[in-house]
Amino acid sequence: MTLVDVSSLTVRYSGATALDGVSLSLDKSEMVALIGANGAGKSTLVKALSGLVKADAGRVTVDGRLAQVPEGREVFADLSVDDNLRLGGWRNGRRGRDTSAIYDLLPALGPLRRRDAGTLSGGQQQMVAIGRALMARPDVLVIDELSLGLAPLVVQSLVDHLRTLHRERGLALLLIEQNARLALSLCSRAYVMEAGRIVLVGDAAVLASDERVTAAYLGGHYE
Numbered sequence: 001m002t003l004v005d006v007s008s009l010t011v012r013y014s015g016a017t018a019l020d021g022v023s024l025s026l027d028k029s030e031m032v033a034l035i036g037a038n039g040a041g042k043s044t045l046v047k048a049l050s051g052l053v054k055a056d057a058g059r060v061t062v063d064g065r066l067a068q069v070p071e072g073r074e075v076f077a078d079l080s081v082d083d084n085l086r087l088g089g090w091r092n093g094r095r096g097r098d099t100s101a102i103y104d105l106l107p108a109l110g111p112l113r114r115r116d117a118g119t120l121s122g123g124q125q126q127m128v129a130i131g132r133a134l135m136a137r138p139d140v141l142v143i144d145e146l147s148l149g150l151a152p153l154v155v156q157s158l159v160d161h162l163r164t165l166h167r168e169r170g171l172a173l174l175l176i177e178q179n180a181r182l183a184l185s186l187c188s189r190a191y192v193m194e195a196g197r198i199v200l201v202g203d204a205a206v207l208a209s210d211e212r213v214t215a216a217y218l219g220g221h222y223e
């Protein structure tokens with residue numbers, strides 16, 4: 001079953017074309033990576049998924065609940081961890097749901113629940129941002145830059161949590177990630193984007209050994 005279907009999507013910002021005929025799909029419980037250099041159009045695609053930018057051509061169909069962890073995490077610094085989570089469950093003016101399920105899923109947040117989110121480390125804030133997104137009980141989680149600015153051990157712990165959510169809850173993931181090695185090892189399929197277009201798509205393990213990918217994104221060199 002297809003959860004996300006992006007078809008020939010074009011998005012322009014006052015004349016500049018950020019997305020140029022992009023097509024991408026994500027199935028139920030699938031983990032898909034989107035990699036590409038700065039300015040390739042990844043964040044614009046994420047914004048199009050939630051309707052924050054409008055299509056100039058093509059279409060976006062989302063079947064099921066989609067929740068996002070935006071680039072830069074954007075936790076509410078002056079609110080407690082628990083209140084940040086509650087905001088993620090806010091729907092149609094109704095108060096957020098019970099947060100206890102999130103502490104079961106992300107136990108590291110438990111001892112931090114009363115702390116102001118602004119006082120947490122980058123990794124802890126990223127976990128809050130993921131927890132807040134999970135409050136919406138999404139079918140698909142979209143994370144714009146999971147690892148940015150985080151230490152490798154912290155990233156590893158987040159990746160372990162995502163694997164668990166995928167395995168136990170069937171959560172689908174669209175991961176936008178500068179660290180291509182990380183993205184290709186976590187996800188089963190990947191899209192490579194350059195200058196507003198999808199230039200490669202396929203099985204993540206196959207792409208990880210594709211010389212165009214290794215040269216551009218995995219620190220390899222053309223011979």
Ligand SMILES: Nc1ncnc2c1ncn2[C@@H]1O[C@H](COP(=O)(O)OP(=O)(O)OP(=O)(O)O)[C@@H](O)[C@H]1O
Nearest residue numbers: 013016017018036037038039040041042043044045
């Ligand atoms: N609000 C905006 N107004 C005008 N141009 C924009 C706007 N947002 C993005 N762009 C341009 O659209 C293109 C795609 O940007 P986008 O942020 O989607 O790329 P990205 O792949 O997410 O980059 P990064 O990895 O640096 O976040 C870039 O050329 C960028 O300069």
